[in-house]
Amino acid sequence: MSETVPLLAMRGITKAFGSVQANRDVDLTLRHGEVLGLLGENGAGKTTLMNVLFGMYAADSGTISIEGRPVALHASADALAAGVGMVHQHFHLVPRHSVLENLMVGQKGRGGRLDEKGARARLDEIAGQYGLGLDPDRRVSQLSVGEQQRLEIVKALFRGARILVLDEPTSVLTPQETEG
Structure with a gap:
């Protein structure tokens, strides 16, 4: 796709x-390779806008395009299929499962079987590319909050996110975790 067409x-x-206007006539453009931060007061509509992008809320009006193609994001599955991943303030992890098992939840395997070896290789690839190393066999309940957040980011990348939304990414981290 042409670099002039926004991601x-x-x-x-x-x-x-109801009568509360969370977003009104908002325009947002993100280009390939760009990092964009939304700043505003609590209740300003930042999370609502990102939930619209992730298919959790339907916009009352407006359009969304990814690489110049209009998309209909009626559910998070639509967003994931379009390459949008979101890391929420509150994690969506299964504490009693391992890091690898959490990555594989919801994945479709060939013949009904999941490819654990392939998933490990993909985790290693993502960890190396982004510096987000995690022990694949460690239970989520044994991870620090910062490691759990890292797992959520890896999970979004593992599922093919090209657009990664981080909602309040430091709100649950300790000061030490935000500096590391």
Whole structure:
């Protein structure tokens, strides 16, 4: 795709909850390789806008395009299929399962079997590329909050996210974890 076509274009996004206007006619553009931060007061609509992008809320009006193609994001599965991953403030992990098992939840395998060897290789690839090393056999309940957040990021990348949304990424971290 041409570098002039944005990776993500949200145009005229409006979302209300009853009489409360969370987003009104919001435009957002993200180009390939760009890092974008949304800043604002609590209740300003940042999370709502990202939930619209992730298919958790339907916009009342507006359009979303990824690489110039309009997309309909009616559910998080639609967003994942379009290459949008989201790390929420509150993690979506299974504490009694291992890091690797959490990565494989919801994955489809050939003939009904999951490819654990392939998943380990993919985890190693992501860990090496982004410096997000995790022990694949460690239980999530044994991970620090910072490691759990790292796992959520790896999980989004593992599932093919090209657009990664981090909602309040440091809100649950200790000061030591935010500096490391």
